[in-house]
Amino acid sequence: MKWWTIKIMLIPLFISTSIQAQDGYERKIEKYQNAWLKLIPRYSKLQFAGGIGMFSGGMGWDYGKHKCWETDLLLGYIPSFSHEGDNKLSFTVKQNYLPWNIGLGKGWSLQPLTCGAYINTVFDDDFWAKEPKRYPSSYYKFSTKVRSHVFLGQRITLSDKENSNRSMSFYYEFSTCDLYIVSAFSNRYIRPKDILSLSFGVKVQFL
Amino acid sequence: MNKLKIWLICSFAGLLSGCDLIEYHPYVASFDGEKHINQKNIEKIEAICLDKDTIRFILMGDTQRWYDETEDFVTHLNTRNDVDFVIHGGDISDFGLTKEFVWIRDIMSKLKVPYVALIGNHDIIGNGKDVFLKMYGDENFSFIAGNTKFVCLNTNALEYDYSHPVPDFNYIEEEQNDTISTYTRTVCVMHTKPGDEQFNNNVSKLFHRSIKELRNLQFCLHAHNHRLQVDNLFGDGIIYYGCSCMADRNYLLFTLTPKGYTYEVVDY
Numbered sequence: 392m393k394w395w396t397i398k399i400m401l402i403p404l405f406i407s408t409s410i411q412a413q414d415g416y417e418r419k420i421e422k423y424q425n426a427w428l429k430l431i432p433r434y435s436k437l438q439f440a441g442g443i444g445m446f447s448g449g450m451g452w453d454y455g456k457h458k459c460w461e462t463d464l465l466l467g468y469i470p471s472f473s474h475e476g477d478n479k480l481s482f483t484v485k486q487n488y489l490p491w492n493i494g495l496g497k498g499w500s501l502q503p504l505t506c507g508a509y510i511n512t513v514f515d516d517d518f519w520a521k522e523p524k525r526y527p528s529s530y531y532k533f534s535t536k537v538r539s540h541v542f543l544g545q546r547i548t549l550s551d552k553e554n555s556n557r558s559m560s561f562y563y564e565f566s567t568c569d570l571y572i573v574s575a576f577s578n579r580y581i582r583p584k585d586i587l588s589l590s591f592g593v594k595v596q597f598l
Numbered sequence: 599m600n601k602l603k604i605w606l607i608c609s610f611a612g613l614l615s616g617c618d619l620i621e622y623h624p625y626v627a628s629f630d631g632e633k634h635i636n637q638k639n640i641e642k643i644e645a646i647c648l649d650k651d652t653i654r655f656i657l658m659g660d661t662q663r664w665y666d667e668t669e670d671f672v673t674h675l676n677t678r679n680d681v682d683f684v685i686h687g688g689d690i691s692d693f694g695l696t697k698e699f700v701w702i703r704d705i706m707s708k709l710k711v712p713y714v715a716l717i718g719n720h721d722i723i724g725n726g727k728d729v730f731l732k733m734y735g736d737e738n739f740s741f742i743a744g745n746t747k748f749v750c751l752n753t754n755a756l757e758y759d760y761s762h763p764v765p766d767f768n769y770i771e772e773e774q775n776d777t778i779s780t781y782t783r784t785v786c787v788m789h790t791k792p793g794d795e796q797f798n799n800n801v802s803k804l805f806h807r808s809i810k811e812l813r814n815l816q817f818c819l820h821a822h823n824h825r826l827q828v829d830n831l832f833g834d835g836i837i838y839y840g841c842s843c844m845a846d847r848n849y850l851l852f853t854l855t856p857k858g859y860t861y862e863v864v865d866y
């Protein structure tokens with residue numbers, strides 16, 4: 392076999408590997424971009440009340456089978472926190488679970504149950520997550536700064552007919568927080584209505 | 599149709615604003631219902647005890663998260679007709695939450711006799727202090743029942759990191775120097791007594807010397823330790839009486855007579 396025939400026979404090999412290398416690189420980039428794209432919030436929410444502020448707004452992500460899980464990050468505004476004019480901000484991480492989705496026609500759908508939990512922290516220097524050192528150890532055994540809440544609610548959604556990824560939802564929720572549950576637990580006097588809090592919200596899905 | 603919509607929205611908004619279910623944060627120090635309770639009840643106490651030579655009052659405290667027990671206390675006390683007033687020795691709430699103050703206030707408001715409440719260390723955490731000031735009034739206050747003056751002091755120094763005068767010696771001095779002639783003796787009331795971890799113990803002896811200069815000091819009262827205590831703390835015969843918490847279902851009943859005083863522990 393002559394040298395040039397060997398060369399010709401080797402050409403496709405080089406071409407194919409270079410194509411492969413191109414493919415691999417692009418795939419890598421695509422994967423990388425997709426990973427970052429997942430971090431783009433898919434919706435925004437605005438909530439009224441619920442123990443985390445008068446109004447709380449933020450963004451979030453939905454995921455899982457039928458998008459039944461949602462995680463929100465919300466910044467809340469609390470007017471007149473300790474006294475008139477003492478306005479504070481709070482931050483909330485909220486986890487939602489929506490097990491069912493019922494189509495109602497004409498783009499409307501109902502999520503008959505929403506449930507989940509949220510953790511809230513208030514930005515106030517007088518509030519502590521861990522007891523300040525001046526106290527004997529385990530003096531109060533709880534945090535004034537961080538509250539955990541649980542909630543149950545319902546939601547109704549209107550989807551964009553032209554783009555099913557776009558929708559608008561309205562929800563209400565009943566929630567309560569850790570310290571209220573502890574208080575109600577050992578007392579007949581405290582009834583569910585004493586510790587429940589009602590909130591409303593709107594969610595705008597854009598991805 | 600439009601009118602109906604507007605009406606619906608307005609009534610819904612009205613319903614919400616008047617609704618207890620709307621909460622912006624558990625620690626928001628605003629609430630509905632009665633405020634400035636101490637001042638109102640002091641007027642009642644002073645009127646009831648005016649010109650009386652024998653006075654009977656109750657010391658209780660630490661109602662924190664014992665709502666059922668506090669309710670039972672109120673029911674029990676309303677069957678008695680021989681008590682002039684009640685002193686709540688502080689720790690109204692457990693977590694300093696606004697709702698806790700409201701719950702205890704609503705239970706205590708059913709008492710037939712007037713009561714005053716002191717601020718406890720648990721009432722200061724969170725925004726509790728602001729709730730207390732709105733609901734009950736000043737952290738240091740005094741009133742006169744018959745011929746006895748009661749000087750009630752905030753002694754929860756640990757809560758303030760020494761950034762606030764606790765105990766407030768200037769206030770004690772004002773009480774020492776008052777020119778009111780209608781009383782002949784004094785009782786000093788506080789949530790936490792000298793020697794407790796909550797007290798500013800650097801000034802314990804100074805504090806005791808200072809309150810002894812109140813006109814004819816008889817004895818001191820406190821709560822905080824969740825047990826009955828009778829201590830001659832400084833060995834000079836001024837006794838510090840401590841009541842138990844509501845979980846123990848008892849209280850201290852004091853009778854002030856022209857010649858002196860007696861006390862008993864009452865279970866309910």
